[in-house]
Amino acid sequence: MRYSARMNASFAAANFDTPSPRFLKSRWVSVAEVVIVLAALVASQWIPWENIAHDVTWRRPLRTGLMALLVIVIVYSFVRRAERLEHMGLSPRQWRQGWGGMALYTLVSLIVLAGLGYWAGRPGLDIAWVGQYLGGLLGQQLALQCFLNNRIFYMGQDLPPTRRITLAVLLSTLAFALLHTPNWWLVALVIPSGLVWTLHFRLHRNLPAVLASHLILGTATMLLLGQGPLLRLRVGWPAWELMRGQ
Secondary structure (H helix, E strand, C coil): CCHHHHHHHHHHHCCCCCCCHHHHHCHHHHHHHHHHHHHHHHHHHHCCCCCCCCCCCCHHHHHHHHHHHHHHHHHHHHHHHCCCCCCCCCCHHHCCCCHHHHHHHHHHHHHHHHHHHHHHCCCCCCHHHHHHHHHHHHHHHHHHHHHHHHHHHHHCCCCCHHHHHHHHHHHHHHHHHHCCCCCHHHHHHHHHHHHHHHHHHHHHCCHHHHHHHHHHHHHHHHHHHCCCCCHHHCCHHHHHHHHHHC
């Protein structure tokens, strides 16, 4: 693939392909970290916590505990890995890279969303929702790119570069899509975006560009389709409840 040569030079410069022996021996620790984080996310999404009178008894503390576990494991992983800002796309010198490609994808996606919204005919946006979405968006991309995408990429250190990148992009996107179940229309929409965002992160490591695209497309999706089949972009138990009520 065209991007393989560029990736070789990029990651060699960042010492991505010179792992320490200690890290190679702890590959299974990375596997365990990924499994724990994904399991905590799935469990927290499927706790029947919304609109339940006795939510404060055990459901809310359980969900809070799962989120705390998720944060602890991710932070521990960053510390164990001695993650640098460059690895997480948080270095300002990386923020000028790849905006053109991301802008083009976002524009094309907006045109597609506008067509779908015209077909669905259910516009409407709760402004308060946008403020709530910002925090979730940041958390999603930090977990998807800085943690999951990077961990899968690191675990494939014995693979050829092209296969290693492809595996990280495909598995990260698959996990990202499955976390949007049972909202299957939303799953179908996030797969192409997940592929583009994770590949863009591997090529350019420009997290702000990915965040900007996610915010624009998420807001447009909620505006154009949120009141229709996308169930206000709900996932997990809240989406299931809405589906049962339809």
